[in-house]
Amino acid sequence: MEIRFDGVRYSYPSGVEAVRGISLTVPAGQRLAIVGQNGAGKTTLVRHLNGIFRPSHGSVYVGDWTTSGKQIADLSSRVGYVFQNPDEQLFARTVREDIAFGPKNLGCDEKEQERRVVESLELTGLSEHADVHPHHLSLSERKRVAIAAVLAMKTPIVVLDEPTTGQDELGVRMVAEITQSLARDGRTVIAITHDMDFCAENFERVVVMAQGEIQADGTPQEVFVQTQALEHAAVEPPQLIRLAKKLGWSTTPLRVDEFVSGLSTEGKATS
Amino acid sequence: MTTTLYEDRESVIHRLNPVTKLVAMLSIIIIVFAVQIWWVALGIIVFVVVPAAVVSGTGGRLLSLSLKLLLPILIVLVLLQGLFFPEGTTVLAEFGPARVTVEGLMFALGIGSRIAALVLCSLVLLLTTNPALLMTSLTQKGMSPKMSYVISSTLQIIPAFHTRAQSILLAQQARGLRLKGNPLRRAGALLPLVSPLVLGMFTDVEERSTAMEARGFSSPATHTSFVIVDDPLGQKIARWLIVAIAVTSVVLSLLGVFK
Amino acid sequence: MIELRDVAYAYPDTDRYVLDGIDLTVARGEVVGVVGASGVGKTTLAKIIAGFIPNVEGGTLDGSVTVDTVPISSLPLAEAVAQVGLVIQNPFNQISGAKFTVREEIAFGLENTGVPREEMITRVSDVAKLLRIEHLLDRSPYALSGGQMQLVAIASVIVMGTPVLVMDEPTSQLDPGGSRMVFDIISALTDAGTSVLIFEHKVELLREHADRIAVLADGRIVHQDTPRAVLTDDRLESWSVGSTRYTRAARAARDAGLTNPEAALPVSLSDSTDYFTTQRAGR
Numbered sequence: 094m095e096i097r098f099d100g101v102r103y104s105y106p107s108g109v110e111a112v113r114g115i116s117l118t119v120p121a122g123q124r125l126a127i128v129g130q131n132g133a134g135k136t137t138l139v140r141h142l143n144g145i146f147r148p149s150h151g152s153v154y155v156g157d158w159t160t161s162g163k164q165i166a167d168l169s170s171r172v173g174y175v176f177q178n179p180d181e182q183l184f185a186r187t188v189r190e191d192i193a194f195g196p197k198n199l200g201c202d203e204k205e206q207e208r209r210v211v212e213s214l215e216l217t218g219l220s221e222h223a224d225v226h227p228h229h230l231s232l233s234e235r236k237r238v239a240i241a242a243v244l245a246m247k248t249p250i251v252v253l254d255e256p257t258t259g260q261d262e263l264g265v266r267m268v269a270e271i272t273q274s275l276a277r278d279g280r281t282v283i284a285i286t287h288d289m290d291f292c293a294e295n296f297e298r299v300v301v302m303a304q305g306e307i308q309a310d311g312t313p314q315e316v317f318v319q320t321q322a323l324e325h326a327a328v329e330p331p332q333l334i335r336l337a338k339k340l341g342w343s344t345t346p347l348r349v350d351e352f353v354s355g356l357s358t359e360g361k362a363t364s
Numbered sequence: 365m366t367t368t369l370y371e372d373r374e375s376v377i378h379r380l381n382p383v384t385k386l387v388a389m390l391s392i393i394i395i396v397f398a399v400q401i402w403w404v405a406l407g408i409i410v411f412v413v414v415p416a417a418v419v420s421g422t423g424g425r426l427l428s429l430s431l432k433l434l435l436p437i438l439i440v441l442v443l444l445q446g447l448f449f450p451e452g453t454t455v456l457a458e459f460g461p462a463r464v465t466v467e468g469l470m471f472a473l474g475i476g477s478r479i480a481a482l483v484l485c486s487l488v489l490l491l492t493t494n495p496a497l498l499m500t501s502l503t504q505k506g507m508s509p510k511m512s513y514v515i516s517s518t519l520q521i522i523p524a525f526h527t528r529a530q531s532i533l534l535a536q537q538a539r540g541l542r543l544k545g546n547p548l549r550r551a552g553a554l555l556p557l558v559s560p561l562v563l564g565m566f567t568d569v570e571e572r573s574t575a576m577e578a579r580g581f582s583s584p585a586t587h588t589s590f591v592i593v594d595d596p597l598g599q600k601i602a603r604w605l606i607v608a609i610a611v612t613s614v615v616l617s618l619l620g621v622f623k
Numbered sequence: 624m625i626e627l628r629d630v631a632y633a634y635p636d637t638d639r640y641v642l643d644g645i646d647l648t649v650a651r652g653e654v655v656g657v658v659g660a661s662g663v664g665k666t667t668l669a670k671i672i673a674g675f676i677p678n679v680e681g682g683t684l685d686g687s688v689t690v691d692t693v694p695i696s697s698l699p700l701a702e703a704v705a706q707v708g709l710v711i712q713n714p715f716n717q718i719s720g721a722k723f724t725v726r727e728e729i730a731f732g733l734e735n736t737g738v739p740r741e742e743m744i745t746r747v748s749d750v751a752k753l754l755r756i757e758h759l760l761d762r763s764p765y766a767l768s769g770g771q772m773q774l775v776a777i778a779s780v781i782v783m784g785t786p787v788l789v790m791d792e793p794t795s796q797l798d799p800g801g802s803r804m805v806f807d808i809i810s811a812l813t814d815a816g817t818s819v820l821i822f823e824h825k826v827e828l829l830r831e832h833a834d835r836i837a838v839l840a841d842g843r844i845v846h847q848d849t850p851r852a853v854l855t856d857d858r859l860e861s862w863s864v865g866s867t868r869y870t871r872a873a874r875a876a877r878d879a880g881l882t883n884p885e886a887a888l889p890v891s892l893s894d895s896t897d898y899f900t901t902q903r904a905g906r
Binding site: 182 | 528531532534535536537538539540541542543556557558559560563564567
C-alpha cells in the first residue's frame with residue numbers, strides 16, 4: 094500500500110510549525126528510516142499517517158484514502174503505530190491479552206486473535222512470557238510486547254517510533270529481524286531512529302529531517318555521504334562509513350560483510 | 365500547557381509580596397461573608413477589585429474568566445431565590461407557582477455579590493501572583509518546605525498527567541479503540557486507559573521520591589532559600605491592619621450588630 | 624570511593640536473590656562502567672550504593688557496601704545521600720516538580736541541605752556553565768526537550784558536590800554531541816577526585832572515558848577488566864551487550880584471516896583506524 098505526503102505542513106496550536114512543506118512518496122513494501130535530531134519534526138510527520146495529526150496544509154494519502162476524512166481507529170486497520178514509550182500502550186493483565194486487543198478491535202474472531210497472538214509472540218521472542226503481566230517485564234521486553242501488539246494487527250504499514258531506544262542487544266537484533274520479516278511480507282516499515290548503524294544495516298531508504306524539512310533523501314549510501322546535510326541535521330554517519338572515510342576508502346560499506354569484502358579490494362587499491 | 369493562571373507583568377499589584385495578597389484576599393472574603401450588609405461586597409468589587417485589575421493590566425482576562433465562572437452561578441441564584449424565595453412577601457410578578465419578590469431578589473443580590481467578590485478576589489490573586497514566589501514566601505513565613513513541595517508539585521504535575529493521559533488515549537485509538545456510542549459504552553472503551561495511567565503514576569511517584577531524597581529532601585539541616593522575597597514594613601503593617609478589620613467584622617457579626 | 628564486597632540482595636517478601644556475590648570497587652577519581660541486559664538489576668545496584676536499599680525499600684541485603692570506608696546502610700538516609708549523588712534513568716522524574724525555573728530547580732538540593740544563598744548562586748551558575756545550559760536557567764523545567772531536561776537533571780545532582788556519583792544511563796536522551804559533553808564533564812569531575820559508577824549503553828564512550836568495565840548478568844558481575852578487553856570480548860553478545868561496528872568489523876576480518884589473530888580488537892573509531900592501518904601495513 095502506497096503512502097503519499099503531498100505538500101504537508103503542520104503547525105501546533107502554540108503556533109510552532111513542526112512540519113514545513115513535506116512531499117514524500119513511500120511505495121508499498123519499502124523500509125524507510127527517518128533520522129534527525131529531537132524536535133526535527135519526525136514524530137509529528139509520521140503521526141499524520143494514523144490521523145493523530147491533520148495537516149494544516151496539503152494532504153496525506155494512505156493507499157486510496159486521504160487521512161482527512163478518517164478517524165484514528167479507522168486508519169488503525171491500515172497503519173500500525175508502535176509508540177516510543179511502551180508504558181503508554183500496554184494495559185492488559187497479561188501479555189497475551191494485550192496483544193489480542195488490536196485484532197479484537199479490528200473485528201477478528203477469537204480463533205484468529207489467538208493465531209495472531211501466537212505468531213507475534215514468536216516473532217518478538219516473547220512466547221515464554223505470554224501469561225506474564227507486562228509490568229513485570231524489563232523495558233526491553235515491554236518494548237517488544239508493544240511491537241508484537243501492533244504486528245498482530247497485520248496492517249500493511251507499520252510505523253516504529255524509536256524501536257531501539259532502551260533496548261539491549263537482544264532487543265536490537267530482534268527489531269532488525271522484525272523489520273526484515275515485515276519487508277519480506279511486502280509490508281511497509283517506517284522507523285524513526287537515532288541509531289545510524291541500525292539504520293544503515295536494515296533500511297533501504299533514509300530521509301534526513303531538520304527544522305521540519307527534508308534535508309536529504311535516498312539510499313543509505315547516497316545519504317550518509319552528504320556531509321553538509323548531515324551536519325545541519327546533527328546526524329553522525331554510521332560507524333563503518335566513518336571508518337571507511339578515515340581509512341581513505343572511496344566506498345561506503347553499510348554492513349560488516351561489506352566492510353570485510355571492501356578490506357580486500359580497497360586494501361589493494363591503496364597499497 | 366500550564367495549570368496556573370499567572371501572567372508575568374510589571375505592576376504595583378504584581379510586585380506586592382505574595383503573602384500580602386493572600387492575606388488581603390482571605391481577609392476580604394471573611395469580611396464580605398461576616399458583614400451582612402448587602403452593599404459591602406459590591407463596594408469591595410467596585411472600589412478594590414476593579415482598580416486592582418486595572419492597575420495590574422489583568423482586566424480583560426479577569427472579565428472573561430469571571431463571566432465563565434460566575435454567570436451560571438448567578439443565573440441559578442436569581443432564578444431559584446428570586447422566583448421561589450419562601451419568605452418573599454412583596455410580590456412583583458407571578459407565573460404559576462413562581463413569584464418574583466423583592467425579598468427574593470435582595471437575597472439573591474446579597475449572596476450573589478458575596479460569591480462574586482470571593483471569585484474575583486481569588487482570580488486577581490492567581491492572575492498577579494507567581495505561584496513559585498507564593499510558595500517561597502510562605503516557606504519564609506514558616507510554612508514547612510514539605511507542604512510547599514506538595515502544593516507546587518501538584519500544580520506542575522497535573523499538566524504532565526494530562527499529557528500522559530492524552531498519549532495513552534492516542535496509543536489505544538491507534539490500536540483500533542473507538543470512542544463512540546453512549547456514555548456507558550464510551551466509559552467501557554476508556555477502561556484501557558486507566559491501567560497504564562495509574563501504573564505509570566505509581567512508578568513516577570516512586571522514582572521521583574527516590575530522586576528527591578537523593579537531593580536531600582529529608583535533610584535535618586535548616587533549609588535555606590535561593591529566592592528572597594521582598595517584604596517591606598509597610599506591607600507588614602497593612603497585613604495586620606486588614607486582619608484586624610476582618611477579626612473585628614467577625615466579632616461584630618457574632619455580637620449581632622448587623623441584624 | 625565505593626566498595627562492594629560479596630553483596631547479595633533479595634526484594635522484600637521473596638527469597639530469590641536478584642543480585643548475588645557482587646564484588647566491585649570504584650577508587651577515588653575512577654570511572655567504572657557497568658553494562659548488562661535490560662532488567663538485569665542495574666537500578667537495584669544503584670539504589671544499594673546510594674543507600675536506599677535496604678533503608679527505604681527493605682529486603683535482605685548481605686555483604687558489605689562502603690562509601691569512603693563508611694558502611695552506607697548503617698547511615699541515616701540524609702547522611703548517605705550527602706555522600707552519593709544519584710542520577711536516575713528518567714530525567715522527567717529527576718525534576719522535582721516544585722520549582723518553576725531551571726535555576727531554582729538546580730538549587731533545590733542545595734536549599735534542602737542548608738547551603739547559604741550566596742554559595743548557592745555561585746554553585747548554580749558554575750554548574751550551568753559546565754553543562755552549557757545557561758540559556759535555559761529562566762525557563763520552566765517542564766518547557767524543555769528531553770535532552771535539555773536530562774542536562775538539567777545531571778546539573779541538579781552534580782551541583783551537590785558529592786564525593787561519589789552513581790549515574791543510570793545519563794545520556795539516553797542526548798544526541799552524540801551532548802553525550803560526549805557529559806562524558807567530558809565526568810572526566811573533569813574524576814580528575815578532581817570524584818568516584819563515578821555509570822550504567823551506560825554507549826560503549827564507544829565507555830571505551831574512551833571509563834577506567835574499568837564490569838558486566839552484570841544473571842545478578843552477578845560475570846566479567847571485569849579494562850574497557851577495551853571487556854568490550855571486545857567474544858561473550859559480549861551472549862550477555863546481551865552490544866559491541867561497536869568497529870569491533871564487529873575487526874572480528875570478522877580476523878576470522879576471515881585478513882588481520883593478525885593476536886592483535887587486540889578495536890572498540891572506537893581511533894582504535895580501529897590504528898588497527899586496520901597497522902594490521903594491513905604489517906601484512
